[in-house]
Amino acid sequence: xxxxxQSPTHLIKTRGQQVTLRCSPISGHKxxxxxxxxxxxxxxxxxxxxxKEERGRGNFPxxxxxxxxxxxxxxxxxxxxxLGDSALYLCASSLDSRxxxxxxxxxxxxxxxx
Amino acid sequence: xxxxxQDPGPLSVPEGAIVSLNCTYxxxxxxxxxxxxxxxxxxxxxxxxxxxxxxxxxGRFTAxxxxxxxxxSLFIRDSQPSDSATYLCATNLxxxxxxxxxxxxxxxxxx
Numbered sequence: 001x002x003x004x005x006q007s008p009t010h011l012i013k014t015r016g017q018q019v020t021l022r023c024s025p026i027s028g029h030k031x032x033x034x035x036x037x038x039x040x041x042x043x044x045x046x047x048x049x050x051x052k053e054e055r056g057r058g059n060f061p062x063x064x065x066x067x068x069x070x071x072x073x074x075x076x077x078x079x080x081x082x083l084g085d086s087a088l089y090l091c092a093s094s095l096d097s098r099x100x101x102x103x104x105x106x107x108x109x110x111x112x113x114x
Numbered sequence: 115x116x117x118x119x120q121d122p123g124p125l126s127v128p129e130g131a132i133v134s135l136n137c138t139y140x141x142x143x144x145x146x147x148x149x150x151x152x153x154x155x156x157x158x159x160x161x162x163x164x165x166x167x168x169x170x171x172x173g174r175f176t177a178x179x180x181x182x183x184x185x186x187s188l189f190i191r192d193s194q195p196s197d198s199a200t201y202l203c204a205t206n207l208x209x210x211x212x213x214x215x216x217x218x219x220x221x222x223x224x225x
Contacts, residue, residue, distance in 0.1 A: 004157075033211060040122070042202050042215030043158065056211035090157055092213075103213060105150075105157035 002027070004093050004106035012112045013081050021076045021109045025093030031055075032074040033103065034066055035090040043090055049074055050096065081113045115140050120203055120216025129225050133190040137203035137216045140184065145208040147179050149188045152200045152218065161188070161201075193223045 005024045013019050025032050031050040035043035045058040049068035063079045072093075078085055088110050092103040120137045127133055135149075146165055150158035164170045167181040178187040186203055200218040 006157075031211070033213075035213075040217070042118075042120070042204075042217050043213070045212040045214070048211035050211075058212065102160065102163065104160060107157045110155070 004091055004104055006089075006091050006106035006109050008109060009107065010110045010112075012114060015081055015083060015113055017081050018077065018079045019081060019111060021078075021089050021091075021111070023074045023076070023091030023093075023106060025072050025074070025091075026104055029093035029095055029104075030072050031094045031096055032068055032072065033092045033094070034074070034076045035092065035105075036060070037088040037090055037108070039087075046076070078111075083113050086111060086113045117141055117214045118203060118205060118216040120219055122217045122219060124220040124222060126222045126224060127193055129193060129195060129223055131193050131223070133188075133193050133197070133221060133223075135188040135190075135201050135203075135219050135221070137186045138184055139186070139205055139214075141207075142181070142184065143207055144205040144214075146206050147177070147186045148204040148213070149175075149177055150202040150204060150215075151197075152202060154199075158202055195223045195225050198222045 007022045033048040034046040037043040047066045048056040052068045066076045068074045088108040090108045091106045094103045118139045148163040149161045152158045167179050170177045174191045176189040200220045202218045203216045204213045
């Protein structure tokens with residue numbers, strides 16, 4: 001069975017640009033969460049979506065937005081990119097919104113802002 | 115005070131050693147406690163999770179939670195070079211979507 005898949009794996013963007021990252025959860029999983037991991041730090045929670053509704057939001061500016069589609073895949077959008085947005089962006093899926101003890105992560109999208 | 119504190123290491127041990135990795139947390143309401151392994155440039159991989167206090171064993175790995183002291187541990191027996199990775203502890207509130215992670219401890223097991 002396929003795990004959580006994220007695309008693209010690597011991305012280089014210029015300051016001020018916009019980026020869209022994509023995530024496909026494990027088959028049967030309805031909850032998707034997004035995390036940002038800066039080098040040398042643990043992942044930081046950005047969003048959680050369940051059944052296409054936002055269920056949680058971390059302490060990130062409004063430049064960050066996300067959505068979930070009927071097939072439970074998800075997109076994370078970041079506008080007006082800053083150098084500090086350079087990080088590994090991780091998507092995690094879980095069976096439902098309560099099952100976060102068993103969240104499975106994708107390989108991440110490494111975003112570099114220059 | 116950070117919600118989850120974890121010594122970033124690095125930690126270097128010889129093959130076959132017993133490894134002890136530790137985290138402390140500040141919120142006594144945290145209920146689930148997870149350990150993830152992250153290889154370089156990869157996503158975190160869930161090793162095991164425990165609910166509330168107690169021990170849980172899975173092969174060479176044992177997770178331990180002491181809620182009275184807000185202390186969580188992961189023990190690795192008979193460590194192997196393939197165990198070389200960054201180990202992340204994480205926790206969350208019951209019913210909460212948000213996982214709170216430590217910084218991670220970088221472990222190297224030398225052959």
